[in-house]
Amino acid sequence: MTFNFQKLPVILAIESSCDETSASVCADGVILSNVIANQTIHEAYGGVVPELASRVHQQNIVPAVQQALLNAKVNKNDINAVAFTRGPGLLGSLLVGVSFAKAFALAKNLPLIEINHMQAHVLAHFIGDRKPSFPFLCLTVSGGHTQIVLVKDYFDMEVIGQTTDDAAGEAMDKTSKILGLPYPGGPLIDKHARQGNPDAYKFPEPQIPGFDFSFSGLKTAILYFIQNNIKANPNFIQENLNDICASVEKRIATILLNKLKKAADEYGIKDIALAGGVSANTGLREGLLEMGAKNGWNCFIPKLEYCTDNAAMIAIAGYHKYLKGDFVGQEIAPLARMPL
Ligand code: KG4
Numbered sequence: 624m625t626f627n628f629q630k631l632p633v634i635l636a637i638e639s640s641c642d643e644t645s646a647s648v649c650a651d652g653v654i655l656s657n658v659i660a661n662q663t664i665h666e667a668y669g670g671v672v673p674e675l676a677s678r679v680h681q682q683n684i685v686p687a688v689q690q691a692l693l694n695a696k697v698n699k700n701d702i703n704a705v706a707f708t709r710g711p712g713l714l715g716s717l718l719v720g721v722s723f724a725k726a727f728a729l730a731k732n733l734p735l736i737e738i739n740h741m742q743a744h745v746l747a748h749f750i751g752d753r754k755p756s757f758p759f760l761c762l763t764v765s766g767g768h769t770q771i772v773l774v775k776d777y778f779d780m781e782v783i784g785q786t787t788d789d790a791a792g793e794a795m796d797k798t799s800k801i802l803g804l805p806y807p808g809g810p811l812i813d814k815h816a817r818q819g820n821p822d823a824y825k826f827p828e829p830q831i832p833g834f835d836f837s838f839s840g841l842k843t844a845i846l847y848f849i850q851n852n853i854k855a856n857p858n859f860i861q862e863n864l865n866d867i868c869a870s871v872e873k874r875i876a877t878i879l880l881n882k883l884k885k886a887a888d889e890y891g892i893k894d895i896a897l898a899g900g901v902s903a904n905t906g907l908r909e910g911l912l913e914m915g916a917k918n919g920w921n922c923f924i925p926k927l928e929y930c931t932d933n934a935a936m937i938a939i940a941g942y943h944k945y946l947k948g949d950f951v952g953q954e955i956a957p958l959a960r961m962p963l
């Protein structure tokens with residue numbers, strides 16, 4: 624593909640909100656590269672250590688950007704704007720990406736575009752040809768957030784349901800920690816669940832009003848269930864790991880999908896999307912498609928590389944802000960908390 628860079632907005636995008644350092648280049652809304660540097664350093668700690676995360680971002684950010692430019696076959700002088708994740712996320716991690724974006728924009732005299740990470744997860748659906756129509760509902764499930772979002776326009780989103788305690792990803796990660804699996808546990812629960820029986824064990828479904836969620840009770844129920852079974856059989860986890868993972872995954876997926884169905888019915892919306900790291904989960908993806916087929920929904924599930932944190936979603940969000948001329952100045956600072 625050859626582009627006339629004189630005419631198209633070419634956007635460099637940076638994502639550094641948690642433990643992935645990512646850079647992407649997009650030209651006229653087409654993603655040309657998406658480089659993601661994962662941080663394995665946190666595995667040993669059972670969770671992301673913020674101080675370590677920001678240090679590794681510092682080491683990864685320049686090579687990630689260089690690789691993104693190289694993969695896109697774009698020269699840094701062809702960039703028209705720099706988009707970056709302003710928040711929400713870990714402040715020290717965000718600071719690295721924001722500082723890099725500001726420095727790059729200052730050096731090249733380019734406009735800066737601030738992006739809300741949670742909006743970007745939703746806008747990942749505008750990468751590629753098959754796009755949802757407004758208004759649509761998006762279940763955004765990540766390590767820090769669980770939201771049902773009413774998406775009225777690119778940057779007009781309303782959270783109609785959210786978790787009152789832990790996020791769905793946290794429930795996955797905490798369960799895996801109880802099972803002695805390394806961080807991040809979500810992908811490992813997914814892997815073991817594929818070989819297990821999802822109906823082997825029944826975990827409770829919380830009764831929370833409206834479209835909100837709660838996962839802390841489930842976490843406690845899983846902990847007690849494991850502790851009690853280990854008393855009777857010290858090898859309980861090893862002998863039943865696949866069934867435990869499959870049953871936990873099924874419960875988390877049904878909690879999420881039952882609320883999504885309730886929201887879809889109430890709002891009369893048929894375009895239904897999934898976003899965020901947990902949308903990589905096989906059980907959840909299959910569950911949505913099954914529910915969608917029964918209810919006549921048009922389901923939108925991101926490609927795996929756009930589920931977990933990535934800069935391509937920042938680039939596509941940046942492209943739509945670029946079209947509106949929505950830029951920010953060099954005084955911009957990261958935000959650990961940033962509402963949708
Ligand atoms: O969106 P994300 O990459 O980062 C945040 O913004 O938080 O989401 C990370 C979360 C983690 O909790 C991780 O365990 C979970 O997504 N995750 C998964 C899978 N892949 C990532 N959970 C279940 N199954 C997966 N395949």
Ligand code: ZN
Pocket residue numbers: 740744765766899900931932
């Ligand atoms: Zn995320």
